[in-house]
Amino acid sequence: MDQSQASWKTVWITGASSGIGRQLALDLAGQGAMVAASARSGDALAELAADSPNICSYPLDVTDLAACRKTARAIEADIGPPDLVIMAAGIWIIRDIESFQAEDSINAMRVNYEGAANLVDAVLPSMIRRRAGHIAPVASVAGYRGIPRAVTYAPTKAALISMAEALRTDAAQHNIKVQIINPGFVRTPMTDTNDFPMPFLMEPQDASRRIIAGLRSDRFEIVFPTRLAVIMKLLRVLPYRLYFWLMARFVQRT
Numbered sequence: 001m002d003q004s005q006a007s008w009k010t011v012w013i014t015g016a017s018s019g020i021g022r023q024l025a026l027d028l029a030g031q032g033a034m035v036a037a038s039a040r041s042g043d044a045l046a047e048l049a050a051d052s053p054n055i056c057s058y059p060l061d062v063t064d065l066a067a068c069r070k071t072a073r074a075i076e077a078d079i080g081p082p083d084l085v086i087m088a089a090g091i092w093i094i095r096d097i098e099s100f101q102a103e104d105s106i107n108a109m110r111v112n113y114e115g116a117a118n119l120v121d122a123v124l125p126s127m128i129r130r131r132a133g134h135i136a137p138v139a140s141v142a143g144y145r146g147i148p149r150a151v152t153y154a155p156t157k158a159a160l161i162s163m164a165e166a167l168r169t170d171a172a173q174h175n176i177k178v179q180i181i182n183p184g185f186v187r188t189p190m191t192d193t194n195d196f197p198m199p200f201l202m203e204p205q206d207a208s209r210r211i212i213a214g215l216r217s218d219r220f221e222i223v224f225p226t227r228l229a230v231i232m233k234l235l236r237v238l239p240y241r242l243y244f245w246l247m248a249r250f251v252q253r254t
Contacts, residue, residue, distance in 0.1 A: 007216060008083040008134070012036040012075055014062050014119060015089035017044035020138065020186055020211070023204040024086060027212060029054035036075040036082065038062070039089065062089045062115030065122075072122035084134040084215065085123050086181075087116040093152045104152045112156035117163065124176075133176040136215060137164055141182050141223065141232040145243070148251050157182075168220060180221050181211055184228040200225040 011028050015021035017039035029035045029052040037045055038060040045057035056079060060071050075082060090112045093104050116137045127133030142150050143157030164180040171178045184200055186207045202225055214222030223229040235243060 008033050010034045010036065010075070010080045010082045011084045011086065012038065012058075012072075012082040012119075012123070013086045013088060014038045014060065014115070015087070015138070016048060017041045019088070020183065020204055020207050021086070021088035022048060023208040024088065024211060025055055026051060027205075027208045031212075033084075034079045036079060038071065062087075062118055063110045065118045068118040068122040072126070076126065081126050081130060081133075082123060083132070084136065085119060086211075087119050087135075087137040089115050090138065090156075094149050095152050096149060097151075100151060105155070108152045108156050109159070112153075113159040113163070116160055120163075120167070124171075127176050128174045131175045133171075134179075134215070135164075135167065135171070135176065136179045136181055136222075138181045138183070139164070141184050141229060143182065144232045144236040148247055164220075179215065179219070181214070182221060182223040182229070183207055183211075184225050184232075200228045 008028070011025075011033045013021050013025050013028075013035060016025045016035075016037035021037075021039070025035045025037045025048060033054065035052075035055045036058050037048055037055050038058045039045055040059065040061050042057065042059040045059055049055045049057045056075075058071050058075060060067055062068060072082075091108055093108055095101070095104060120135060123133065123135070127135075137160045139160040140153075140157040142154045143159075143161045146154055161180055161182070164178055168178045184202065186202050186204055207224070210224045211222055235246070238246070
């Protein structure tokens with residue numbers, strides 16, 4: 001198949017109102033897929049849908065399981081069962097230890113992890129019946145290991161990575177493909193609030209291109225940029241003593 005052509009007839013993307021999700025919706029629609037775009041902001045989705053006749057708006061709060069199930073049924077009735085589901089809905093909260101609040105961590109887990117679990121619940125029965133489907137949560141290289149100032153964020157992405165790993169083999173028995181998307185820093189409204197250096201910062205267009213290419217591959221993990229991925233993977237295997245020494249040095253320098 002020509003790699004420039006869409007491999008999926010219908011794609012459901014959550015977190016589609018901005019950032020990576022929005023760019024993926026535009027790019028996949030431009031390649032011929034019908035895209036069901038979901039996010040909490042109906043106005044932002046309407047603006048997105050106005051940019052392409054192949055994008056349909058389905059406002060949704062992913063933390064609402066009943067709403068996820070209802071939206072999945074609506075998409076299937078309107079434009080067909082999703083061949084590919086990209087779970088890009090997420091929140092990013094930076095907290096120093098002095099301002100730690102349990103509510104932030106709980107809310108981040110509800111959106112970033114439980115929201116993805118709700119989507120899996122909503123689409124998996126149909127995919128199992130059809131013996132076809134493709135599920136791709138968007139996690140982060142921050143999920144590789146607990147990093148400073150990410151106490152509300154990194155655990156949610158670690159949970160997403162683990163969920164995808166656990167799903168992969170079982171889903172394959174039903175001809176359902178599971179991949180995990182682990183970006184580094186991408187310029188989005190969320191990262192625009194960061195007050196620390198973001199090495200190898202990428203633009204959403206480049207991130208989308210890499211994700212789509214990865215989704216067409218047989219790789220389980222879609223990770224980028226390469227240099228940051230190598231650094232983070234090395235940190236993941238370091239013994240605790242060396243890892244915490246490096247993190248202390250990093251915090252002192254920033």
